[in-house]
Structure formats: C-alpha cells, structure tokens
Amino acid sequence: MTSESGYFTESLSDKVVTARNAAAQDPRLKQVMEVITRKLHEAVKEIEPTEAEWFRAIMFLTETGHTCTDWRQEFILLSDVLGVSMLVDAINNRKPSGASESTVLGPFHVADAPELPMGADICLDQKGDPMLVHGRILDTQGNPIAGAKIDVWQANDEGFYDVQQKGLQPDFNLRGVFRTGADGSYWFKGVKPKFYPIPDDGPVGKLLAALGRHPFRPAHLHFIIEAEGHARLVTHIFDPDDPYIASDAVFGVKESLMAEFKPVFDPAKTKAAGFTSPYFDTEFDFVLAPA
Amino acid sequence: MTSESGYFTESLSDKVVTARNAAAQDPRLKQVMEVITRKLHEAVKEIEPTEAEWFRAIMFLTETGHTCTDWRQEFILLSDVLGVSMLVDAINNRKPSGASESTVLGPFHVADAPELPMGADICLDQKGDPMLVHGRILDTQGNPIAGAKIDVWQANDEGFYDVQQKGLQPDFNLRGVFRTGADGSYWFKGVKPKFYPIPDDGPVGKLLAALGRHPFRPAHLHFIIEAEGHARLVTHIFDPDDPYIASDAVFGVKESLMAEFKPVFDPAKTKAAGFTSPYFDTEFDFVLAPA
Numbered sequence: 285m286t287s288e289s290g291y292f293t294e295s296l297s298d299k300v301v302t303a304r305n306a307a308a309q310d311p312r313l314k315q316v317m318e319v320i321t322r323k324l325h326e327a328v329k330e331i332e333p334t335e336a337e338w339f340r341a342i343m344f345l346t347e348t349g350h351t352c353t354d355w356r357q358e359f360i361l362l363s364d365v366l367g368v369s370m371l372v373d374a375i376n377n378r379k380p381s382g383a384s385e386s387t388v389l390g391p392f393h394v395a396d397a398p399e400l401p402m403g404a405d406i407c408l409d410q411k412g413d414p415m416l417v418h419g420r421i422l423d424t425q426g427n428p429i430a431g432a433k434i435d436v437w438q439a440n441d442e443g444f445y446d447v448q449q450k451g452l453q454p455d456f457n458l459r460g461v462f463r464t465g466a467d468g469s470y471w472f473k474g475v476k477p478k479f480y481p482i483p484d485d486g487p488v489g490k491l492l493a494a495l496g497r498h499p500f501r502p503a504h505l506h507f508i509i510e511a512e513g514h515a516r517l518v519t520h521i522f523d524p525d526d527p528y529i530a531s532d533a534v535f536g537v538k539e540s541l542m543a544e545f546k547p548v549f550d551p552a553k554t555k556a557a558g559f560t561s562p563y564f565d566t567e568f569d570f571v572l573a574p575a
Numbered sequence: 576m577t578s579e580s581g582y583f584t585e586s587l588s589d590k591v592v593t594a595r596n597a598a599a600q601d602p603r604l605k606q607v608m609e610v611i612t613r614k615l616h617e618a619v620k621e622i623e624p625t626e627a628e629w630f631r632a633i634m635f636l637t638e639t640g641h642t643c644t645d646w647r648q649e650f651i652l653l654s655d656v657l658g659v660s661m662l663v664d665a666i667n668n669r670k671p672s673g674a675s676e677s678t679v680l681g682p683f684h685v686a687d688a689p690e691l692p693m694g695a696d697i698c699l700d701q702k703g704d705p706m707l708v709h710g711r712i713l714d715t716q717g718n719p720i721a722g723a724k725i726d727v728w729q730a731n732d733e734g735f736y737d738v739q740q741k742g743l744q745p746d747f748n749l750r751g752v753f754r755t756g757a758d759g760s761y762w763f764k765g766v767k768p769k770f771y772p773i774p775d776d777g778p779v780g781k782l783l784a785a786l787g788r789h790p791f792r793p794a795h796l797h798f799i800i801e802a803e804g805h806a807r808l809v810t811h812i813f814d815p816d817d818p819y820i821a822s823d824a825v826f827g828v829k830e831s832l833m834a835e836f837k838p839v840f841d842p843a844k845t846k847a848a849g850f851t852s853p854y855f856d857t858e859f860d861f862v863l864a865p866a
Contacts, residue, residue, distance in 0.1 A: 290822075291826075292658065292829065294669075298658065300826060301658035305788065306787070307786075308785065308786045308787045313786070315622075319618050319622050323617055325658065328662050329662070330614075331606075331610050333607075333666070338663045342650045342651055345636070345639075346643045346648070346650055349636065349637055350641075352640060352641070357633070359636045359640075360633055367616065369629075371588045371620070372624055372629045374584075374588070375620070378585075494600075494604055495596045495598075495599045495605070496596065496597070496598030496599045496600065497596065530582075535582075
C-alpha cells in the first residue's frame with residue numbers, strides 16, 4: 285500500500301521506496317532490498333536523527349570506506365564489532381546437537397599453508413611458550429574420522445600473525461595442514477597464543493572507544509576441518525583464562541570452544557612430548573556434522 | 576537480558592552486542608547504537624544472507640566509500656535513493672497545517688549566490704525557454720512577509736547546474752537571492768527547468784539499474800526561504816507535466832509542491848513581462864511556519 289499518488293509521505297516512507305523496485309529482475313535482490321529499506325526506515329523513525337546526526341553517520345560510513353584498502357577491510361571490522369559477522373556465521377552453520385560449533389573465519393587465513401607430518405612444530409622461530417595441541421576428529425556418533433584435513437593457524441606470543449609481520453616472522457610461521465590417520469587423532473606443536481587487538485586506529489576503533497569498549501580478542505587458535513561426507517567446520521579454540529575471554533571485541537567466543545591450556549612441568553612427560561622445557565598441554569576433540 | 580555467560584548466541588545476538596556498550600559516556604550514542612544494532616540484527620535474521628551475499632554487501636559498501644571524493648558523496652546518494660534523506664527531512668521539518676512543505680536540499684546549493692534586484696533574470700547565458708516565476712511569501716494567517724530572503728537555484732535546460740559545468744556556464748548561472756518588499760511578493764526570470772539524472776556511474780547507479788529503476792529527477796527549482804520569526808523553508812517547486820514526476824529517483828516530490836509552467840503566447844503579455852518571445856509563467860506562493 286502506498287499513498288494514492290505514490291509520492292513520499294513520512295508514514296508510508298519505506299513502502300513508497302519499495303514500490304519503486306517492482307520491476308527488479310532478481311527476486312532475491314528485491315526481497316533483500318525490501319527488508320533493508322523497511323528496517324532502515326524503522327531505525328530512522330525510532331532514532332529521529334537531527335540533520336547533523338544524519339550527516340555524522342554519512343561521514344562515518346565514508347571514512348570507513350576510505351579506510352578500506354587491498355589489505356584492510358574496515359567494513360568487515362564494523363560487521364565484526366556489531367556482531368553481524370557472528371550472526372551470519374551462526375545462520376549459515378547451524379549444527380546438529382553434539383557437533384562442534386563454528387565461529388568466524390577472520391582475516392588471517394592463508395590458503396596455501398604447508399601440509400606437515402603429524403606432530404610437527406608449526407612455530408618456526410622458537411619464540412614463546414611451547415604448546416602441544418592434540419585430540420581427535422570424530423563424527424556425531426563418536427566414531428573417529430580418518431583422512432580429515434586440519435588447517436590450523438595462530439598468532440605468535442606477541443599477538444601477531446606471520447602476514448602482519450612479514451620479514452619479522454618466517455613465512456608460514458604458526459600455520460600448518462595435517463591429515464588424520466585411521467584413529468582420527470591429531471597432534472602438533474605450537475606456542476601458547478596471546479590476546480591481541482583488532483586494528484583500532486580507524487573509524488571502527490574510534491567507535492569502540494566512544495562506546496567504552498576495548499579492541500581485544502582473547503587468545504585462540506584457528507581451525508578449518510574438512511572430511512569427506514562431513515560439513516566443513518570453521519572454528520577457534522579459546523583460552524578460558526584469558527583476561528578478555530568474556531569480552532571478545534568480535535563476539536567469537538562460545539562456551540563449547542573453551543580448551544584448557546595445562547602447564548606440564550614433569551620432565552618425563554616433557555621429554556616424551558619432545559620438548560626440552562615445561563610446556564602447555566591442550567586437548568580438544570572436534571566433532572563434525574554430517575554433510 | 577543476555578545469555579547467562581554473556582557469550583554470543585543466535586537468539587540473543589543483538590542483546591549480547593548492546594550489553595557491551597554499557598560503559599558508553601554519551602547517552603545519545605548509546606541509544607542510537609542500540610537501535611542500529613537491533614534493527615541490523617532483525618534485518619539479518621529476516622534475510623538470512625549466505626556468506627557470499629554478506630560479502631557482496633561488504634563490497635557494495637566498500638565501493639560506495641571508494642566512490643566518495645571531495646566533490647562526490649555516494650553515501651548521501653545511497654541515502655537519497657533509499658528514501659532515507661527524505662525521511663530525515665520529514666522528521667526534522669514537520670510543518671503546521673497550511674505551511675509549505677519541505678523537501679531535500681540536494682548537493683548543488685552554493686552559499687554565496689549574488690543578491691539581485693527583484694525581477695532580475697538569473698539565466699546569464701540566454702539558453703533555454705524563458706520563464707517568469709512569481710508569487711508571494713506569506714505567513715500561515717495569509718499575511719505577506721516583508722524582508723523575506725529567497726535563495727533560488729536551478730539546473731539549465733540541459734539538466735546541469737553551473738557547478739557541474741564550470742567554464743561551460745557562467746559562474747552563478749541560474750542562481751540568485753531576492754528580498755521581498757512590503758507586499759511579500761517576488762518575481763524573477765529564469766529558464767524552464769528539465770529533468771536530469773543523479774550520478775549513475777557508481778555503485779548506487781548500478782543498484783538502481785539492478786532494481787529496474789531510472790536515475791532521473793523531474794524538473795524543479797530549488798528554494799531556501801528565510802524570514803525573521805519564521806522557520807527556514809528548504810523546498811523545490813516541480814513541473815507536474817514532467818515525465819518523471821511520479822518517479823523522482825530521490826523521492827523529493829510532494830503533491831503540494833507542484834507548480835504550473837503555463838506557456839504564454841500573447842505578445843502584449845510577453846512585452847509586459849520583458850520578454851521578446853513566448854515564455855512560461857509560473858506562479859507559486861510559499862507559506863512559512865512560525866519559528
């Protein structure tokens with residue numbers, strides 16, 4: 285229903301706009317724009333922005349766009365800090381009961397990380413506290429999955445990924461691809477991860493500051509796990525003792541993704557694990573949903 | 576209400592995000608972000624975008640940002656074609672019954688247009704069909720307003736403003752500021768305006784095309800009218816016979832802002848009006864609301 289004339293009125297504002305899209309060829313675009321227009325007009329009617337406030341919003345979006353480059357995506361960051369990225373992830377990755385939960389991919393995945401023998405140390409520069417990560421890849425019936433591909437990446441003990449410190453870290457530092465054997469188990473070495481800030485020198489960082497929010501993500505390791513006949517799993521495991529565990533700037537944390545990082549001092553265990561000093565032991569089983 | 580842990584869940588998504596803004600200093604920012612977050616999450620939940628669709632939205636916003644320069648504002652254009660600019664205008668300019676309605680300012684106003692004697696011709700290059708615009712500035716009781724400042728600007732007969740054709744049109748072509756005398760009346764000469772497209776070579780133009788919409792604004796003249804003790808009026812008058820009158824790309828048209836452009840062929844009238852050829856006669860009274 286639009287006004288009789290089809291001209292703009294405050295009360296019918298979104299309907300007048302949407303009526304203009306009647307000839308759109310793509311029915312999905314038409315539907316998406318109807319919802320966006322309606323929700324946008326609802327927001328404006330509830331906020332009742334002054335013209336100066338509207339202009340501040342225009343300038344915020346403009347600065348966000350101007351901050352985007354080939355290597356920085358400030359609109360994804362905005363989506364992240366508003367919880368939209370996690371919501372889109374949740375909608376697209378609803379899992380059956382018992383399957384491991386997903387979380388956001390993040391910007392630091394690299395497609396061509398090297399495939400390594402099980403047990404390899406992905407830390408190429410020996411910096412940080414040594415860590416052993418191990419567990420099993422299972423189906424929702426508890427059976428081990430053989431031939432599962434585990435793509436893991438993490439920041440170093442200072443909170444930086446290799447791609448953020450080219451020249452300072454070896455290429456492919458703290459990245460690796462592993463494949464499970466018949467028993468579905470996996471194990472590799474790395475370093476205990478640390479919290480780190482999302483890029484906070486742009487408009488999104490300024491917004492966070494104005495909202496009284498910090499820019500930190502709690503310590504985590506990233507995983508993509510794939511196996512034939514199963515749904516791809518993109519997730520993290522988190523350190524529950526991290527100071528930012530309850531306030532991840534991008535809302536990536538889920539209760540089910542907590543992993544314990546247990547310090548191991550026993551020299552016999554240390555030696556058996558192939559370390560020369562105490563290390564952190566982290567055990568986590570991933571359960572893949574059927575495809 | 577957030578989940579007990581405060582961690583992200585699909586069902587409580589917007590509340591988890593908003594709970595993080597608890598320490599925001601500016602109560603208005605806090606309120607605005609609560610509404611934006613809630614409406615954004617409502618839209619995502621209703622649309623259920625795929626990850627590829629989410630990424631298309633990110634890239635659309637990025638390209639819109641990259642199209643903004645010192646002289647082009649693609650986010651304002653986006654606000655315009657989604658009816659948001661008109662909605663913000665409507666919210667900020669609710670007028671008492673009988674007062675002239677407002678419409679959007681648009682990007683082509685120039686602050687320092689010359690003040691001209693009543694009756695002057697604002698068309699400096701004699702191109703186009705001559706037009707006489709006249710009427711009165713009144714208050715809501717029907718009394719004439721003396722000393723009202725009338726700032727008028729228009730595109731030429733090819734649909735371009737002087738600032739879009741620097742060097743091709745004289746500076747300040749088709750702009751002028753006039754002041755009413757004791758009887759509140761005004762009159763000046765110009766050229767019959769023509770429809771013109773909004774900039775349609777960027778992401779907003781591509782969106783319009785995908786939605787089956789044209790980029791045209793129907794022929795109009797812009798006015799800002801100011802007088803002591805009265806609310807400032809920013810408006811247009813429109814040609815009701817324009818082919819795009821019912822489909823203004825930016826939704827600026829209102830029924831009450833139609834002006835007739837009557838052709839006058841009578842040589843006596845033509846001579847009396849100071850023209851040497853037939854002309855268009857346009858009469859429009861503006862009614863200012865009290866301050």
